[in-house]
Amino acid sequence: MNEALYNSQELLNNAVEVVYAAGAFIRSNRKKVLQEDIEEKGTNSLVSFVDKTTEKILVEGLRLLIPEAGFITEEDMVTQGKKTWTWVIDPLDGTTNFLHDIPVFSVSVALLFEDNPEIAIVYEVVGDEMFTAIKNKGAFLNSLPIRVTSETNTKNVLFGTGFPYEKDNLTNGHLDVLQKVLLHSRGIRRMGSAAVDLCYVACGRFGVFYETDLNSWDVAAGGLIVQEAGGLVSSLYGTQSWLTGENILACAPGLEKETLWLMQDFRKS
Ligand code: IPD
Numbered sequence: 001m002n003e004a005l006y007n008s009q010e011l012l013n014n015a016v017e018v019v020y021a022a023g024a025f026i027r028s029n030r031k032k033v034l035q036e037d038i039e040e041k042g043t044n045s046l047v048s049f050v051d052k053t054t055e056k057i058l059v060e061g062l063r064l065l066i067p068e069a070g071f072i073t074e075e076d077m078v079t080q081g082k083k084t085w086t087w088v089i090d091p092l093d094g095t096t097n098f099l100h101d102i103p104v105f106s107v108s109v110a111l112l113f114e115d116n117p118e119i120a121i122v123y124e125v126v127g128d129e130m131f132t133a134i135k136n137k138g139a140f141l142n143s144l145p146i147r148v149t150s151e152t153n154t155k156n157v158l159f160g161t162g163f164p165y166e167k168d169n170l171t172n173g174h175l176d177v178l179q180k181v182l183l184h185s186r187g188i189r190r191m192g193s194a195a196v197d198l199c200y201v202a203c204g205r206f207g208v209f210y211e212t213d214l215n216s217w218d219v220a221a222g223g224l225i226v227q228e229a230g231g232l233v234s235s236l237y238g239t240q241s242w243l244t245g246e247n248i249l250a251c252a253p254g255l256e257k258e259t260l261w262l263m264q265d266f267r268k269s
């Protein structure tokens with residue numbers, strides 16, 4: 001990052017305040033969304049005024065921090081576009097949970113500098129857990145440093161995953177991998193917020209997270225938080241490209257070899 005223009009720690013501190021404000025808005029609207037407020041953007045992909053207004057709160061606050069930055073946001077409340085600095089925002093990750101009053105949903109904000117995540121914030125609203133990272137400066141949960149697990153056996157860790165909303169995208173590969181992971185892990189959790197899943201890998205609650213059919217706003221912040229907590233983030237095939245969210249694997253380094261073996265069946269999808 002261009003330190004002469006922007007100090008990354010100051011930017012993070014200020015962005016965290018904006019995210020707390022967004023989280024407060026989401027919290028104040030729990031159980032207030034009526035059935036008629038809910039739209040279906042695509043199969044099972046829901047949205048309400050809470051997602052949209054939260055996005056506006058984030059955009060207005062973050063725009064003040066870097067006036068020339070671009071925005072990539074899920075709800076399209078602002079002109080989309082990449083610039084030298086770009087905020088990548090999912091205002092409410094876990095909308096389905098939110099609308100069903102399941103208390104796992106988050107605000108996810110990443111700042112890219114020339115396509116690379118530099119700053120990451122994921123705020124799990126109900127648990128009041130603020131996960132943050134700055135590139136090369138470590139990852140934190142409520143200001144305390146976090147690390148991925150040191151486990152080396154997948155049988156001793158939990159896996160997080162999710163499933164595509166579009167059921168046509170659910171392949172035999174997904175089901176075969178699921179079966180294999182169930183046999184070779186302590187179990188699987190489907191939290192319903194990919195950003196939270198990634199943060200759970202970062203702080204060692206999960207050993208591994210994998211998913212397909214995500215978008216950059218689901219993974220940009222959580223991916224950097226995993227890396228800064230000492231974890232590995234890649235595509236499901238172990239290559240570098242994960243930022244699009246098309247498919248992603250995040251794990252502790254000691255679990256990488258076995259996990260890539262477990263993911264092999266995705267290749268036949
Ligand atoms: C969803 C969540 C979920 C994942 C979905 C995402 P949304 O985001 O991250 O865990 O499985 O694919 O779309 O729609 O709640 O922002």
Ligand code: CA
Nearest residue numbers: 090093094218
């Ligand atoms: Ca999302």
Ligand code: CA
Nearest residue numbers: 074090092093
């Ligand atoms: Ca969302």
